[in-house]
Amino acid sequence: MRSHLLNDATAESYRLSVTEGVDRVANRLARTRQPFSGVTPDELAPVISAVDLDQPLGDTSAALDELEQVYLRDAVYFHHPRYLGHLNCPVVIPAVLGEAVLSAVNSSLDTWDQSAGGTLIERRLIDWTAQRIGLGEAADGVFTSGGTQSNLQALLLARQEAKTTDLERLRIFSSECSHFSVQKSATLLGLGPEAVVSVPVDRDKRMQTFFLAAELERCAREGLVPMAIVATAGTTDFGSIDPLPEIAELAQQYSTWMHVDAAYGCGLLASPTRRHLLDGIERADSVTVDYHKSFFQPVSSSAVLVRDGATLSHATYHADYLNPRRTIEERIPNQVDKSLQTTRRFDALKLWMTLRVMGADGVGSLFDEVCDLAATGWEILAADPRYDVVVQPQLSTLVYRYIPEAVTSPTEIDRANLYARKALFASGEAVVAGTKVNGRQYLKFTLLNPETTADDIAAVLDLIAGHAEQYLGENLVRVS
Ligand SMILES: *Cc1c(COP(=O)(O)O)cnc(C)c1O
Numbered sequence: 001m002r003s004h005l006l007n008d009a010t011a012e013s014y015r016l017s018v019t020e021g022v023d024r025v026a027n028r029l030a031r032t033r034q035p036f037s038g039v040t041p042d043e044l045a046p047v048i049s050a051v052d053l054d055q056p057l058g059d060t061s062a063a064l065d066e067l068e069q070v071y072l073r074d075a076v077y078f079h080h081p082r083y084l085g086h087l088n089c090p091v092v093i094p095a096v097l098g099e100a101v102l103s104a105v106n107s108s109l110d111t112w113d114q115s116a117g118g119t120l121i122e123r124r125l126i127d128w129t130a131q132r133i134g135l136g137e138a139a140d141g142v143f144t145s146g147g148t149q150s151n152l153q154a155l156l157l158a159r160q161e162a163k164t165t166d167l168e169r170l171r172i173f174s175s176e177c178s179h180f181s182v183q184k185s186a187t188l189l190g191l192g193p194e195a196v197v198s199v200p201v202d203r204d205k206r207m208q209t210f211f212l213a214a215e216l217e218r219c220a221r222e223g224l225v226p227m228a229i230v231a232t233a234g235t236t237d238f239g240s241i242d243p244l245p246e247i248a249e250l251a252q253q254y255s256t257w258m259h260v261d262a263a264y265g266c267g268l269l270a271s272p273t274r275r276h277l278l279d280g281i282e283r284a285d286s287v288t289v290d291y292h293k294s295f296f297q298p299v300s301s302s303a304v305l306v307r308d309g310a311t312l313s314h315a316t317y318h319a320d321y322l323n324p325r326r327t328i329e330e331r332i333p334n335q336v337d338k339s340l341q342t343t344r345r346f347d348a349l350k351l352w353m354t355l356r357v358m359g360a361d362g363v364g365s366l367f368d369e370v371c372d373l374a375a376t377g378w379e380i381l382a383a384d385p386r387y388d389v390v391v392q393p394q395l396s397t398l399v400y401r402y403i404p405e406a407v408t409s410p411t412e413i414d415r416a417n418l419y420a421r422k423a424l425f426a427s428g429e430a431v432v433a434g435t436k437v438n439g440r441q442y443l444k445f446t447l448l449n450p451e452t453t454a455d456d457i458a459a460v461l462d463l464i465a466g467h468a469e470q471y472l473g474e475n476l477v478r479v480s
Contacts, residue, residue, distance in 0.1 A: 006104065017060045018100065024064050028072050035080035037073060038428035044074060081452040082430035082460060084445040087236065087264060092296045092366075094357035098350035099298050109143070109344040110336035111323055119333050122348035128355075129289060130305050132269040134282030140309030142338040143302065143347050147263030148181040150288035150304035151230075153315065153340050155185045157286060157306065158228035158257035160314040168192045171219050174230035175199050175207035177237060179261060182230050191227075205240035205391055207231065209247060216254050228257040233278055234265025234294075237435050237444070239374075239395030241265055244280025251283075260284040263302070265395060267294025270364030274371060277394060285311075291351050294367050294395075294448070301347045312338040369450040370396040377445060377457045386465050390437055396447040399437060402468040412475065414441035420467035430460045 006014050048070055057063045077083060079090040107118040122143055130139035144150045155172065162170055167190050174182045176198045186195040197219070199212045212229065219226050229251050231242040244260065251258035260281050262269075266289035268278045281287060284307065291301040306312060316337045318325050323334040336342055354363060374393040381389035381400050389400040401417050408416075418441050421434050433444040443464065445457065 014104070018104075020060060021064060024068070024072070028068075029077075029079060032077050032080055034428045035077050035083035035431050036425065036428035038426050039074040040426075076431065079449070079451075081449055081456050083449065084447060084452065084457075084460065085431040085433045087290075087293045087446050087448065089293060089296045089448040090451070091298045092354055092358065092363070094353040095297045095301075095350035098353035101353075102346040102349045105346075107346045109346055109348075110339070110342050111334045112332050115335075115346065118346045118349070119335055121352050122335065122346070123333065125348045125351055125355075126303060126305065129269065129303060132360075133278075133284070133287055133305060135284070135287070135305060135307045136282075138308050138310070139305060140312055140338065141303050141305035142312070142335060143344070144304055144339070145300045145341065146292070146302045147179065147261065147288050147290045148184070149340060150263070150290075150302050151179065151181045151259070151261055152185040152188060153304045154259045154286035154288060154306075155182070155189060155228060155230075156340075157311045157314050158259060159189050159191075161257055161311060162225055162227045163255075164225045166225075169223070169225045170195055170227040171197050171224050172228045172230060173197045173199055173212055173215055173226065173256075175201050175205075175232060175235070175242060177201050177205050177207075177235040177240065178230055178232050179236055179263065182261075195227075201240070203391075204394075205235055205238040207242040207247065209243055209250060212247065213250055216250060216256075220254070226254050226256040228259050230259045230261055231284075233260050233262035233268075233281060234395050236264060237397070238391050238399060239264060239393050239397035240391065241277055241394050244278070244283070246280075248280050248283035251285075257285045258283065260287045263288050263290035264293050266290060267364065267367035268395075270295065270360040271368050271371075272361050272364055273368055295351065295354065295363050296366055296448075297347075297350050297354065300345070301350055315340060366450050367396075370447045370452075373450075373452060373454070373457075374398055374445075374447050376454050377447065380454060380457055380461070384461065387461065390442070398445040398447070399435060399442050400444075401440070401442045402465055404468070404472055406472075408472065410440065412472065415475075416468040416471045417441045417443055419471040420464045423467040423470075424460075424463055427463075429463060430456075432460065432464070 003010060078088040107115040109115050109118055109122055112119050126141045170191050172186055172195055183196050197215050199207050199215060202208050216226055229247055231244055231247045233241045248258055268274050287305045289303050291297040292299045323336050327334055374396040377398050378389060378392055381387050386402060387400045388403050391399060402420060421432055421443055424430055424432060433446060435442055435444050
């Protein structure tokens with residue numbers, strides 16, 4: 001069994017094994033004709049259950065053959081131009097290379113004595129990101145597992161900086177389109193059930209600062225404590241960007257922590273043409289960025305940045321065996337002092353390789369391309385009488401619904417759209433997402449693949465219309 005350990009003696013076997021695996025994936029990618037096979041959980045579950053985990057195959061090739069059946073054949077492929085579903089990006093090759101390197105070396109970024117250069121690389125990338133945001137000299141941050149964790153950590157810092165320890169009195173203000181991790185974080189942080197104040201959005205799905213001001217005023221009047229304002233730079237559903245400069249003004253006026261959730265919109269930090277959409281982000285106290293959304297990085301790759309690095313000490317705990325107090329005086333850089341995690345992946349290496357091979361403009365222009373595509377997609381939808389489209393996109397999301405020519409009840413329109421989404425998924429020809437707008441069922445394209453074309457969008461819209469019409473046709477038959 002020692003032959004399976006990666007070390008000096010097995011270097012050649014490592015090379016062969018990984019190369020064989022890469023070969024399989026490369027073949028699979030080259031042969032993939034649609035984003036999904038359409039397999040159902042009921043079809044796939046017995047295949048996975050049939051594998052006897054106590055009977056190893058003993059051999060890489062055999063395990064890879066099996067992997068074709070249990071995973072690769074039916075996976076959902078984000079690189080396919082007709083994958084238009086959730087906020088998943090196709091990944092860039094330099095980042096995938098970084099992934100292979102980081103798992104083989106297996107550094108752990110909690111302490112210097114488990115990572116050395118890895119720690120310094122992560123710190124450079126944090127500084128690079130903070131500089132792009134404009135957070136100033138005292139800024140700092142740390143890589144996290146994702147936007148959910150980044151938001152949690154930012155709100156933890158905000159809670160500790162708040163001017164009360166009475167958790168019941170703390171309030172967080174975020175738009176009705178903010179990510180559910182804000183609510184989840186509030187619960188995890190021990191805040192009361194009323195803690196998150198949902199601020200209405202305008203028709204472009206951006207927070208209305210008029211209502212934010214009114215809520216802050218009410219909070220003060222009622223003797224409650226404004227703990228944080230969460231501005232979303234790229235809402236998950238619409239890609240809308242809250243008015244950051246106005247929110248920054250209000251945060252200052254009420255001495256409140258301003259957190260910008262740029263999990264989606266962070267790609268603009270590298271955009272050669274659209275960086276101005278994030279103007280005002282430089283006034284944030286903390287920022288969430290998800291490189292695994294708009295920097296074309298493999299999951300996971302995310303970070304939380306803060307204006308004042310000293311605030312990260314709210315996450316600092318010392319353990320004699322790991323990061324004893326003396327290491328601070330000895331100025332040993334232990335990233336665990338800033339993180340909610342202990343053992344932690346060297347995800348930063350993927351971004352490092354990406355920037356070293358492609359450069360920031362290279363990544364940013366890929367994101368620009370999908371934003372351009374969304375603008376074109378909006379025109380296609382707006383000109384198509386079969387569809388109702390909401391919100392002209394700021395980023396790369398389109399939310400729309402099929403509307404039949406014949407008069408039908410709103411419930412039937414909802415059902416037709418839901419049916420179309422499910423039927424499309426079952427066919428595997430394309431994957432789209434869905435959401436609700438004013439209680440009604442809508443469909444959604446999240447465009448993150450520069451390989452997707454306007455023709456793909458048009459073709460998928462035809463497929464959706466076909467499924468929706470089929471549903472309505474069958475339903476009419478059933479009713480009569
Ligand atoms: C995706 C997303 C998150 C959560 O990020 P994960 O990486 O999925 O944990 C938070 N906020 C916004 C606005 C998002 O789009």
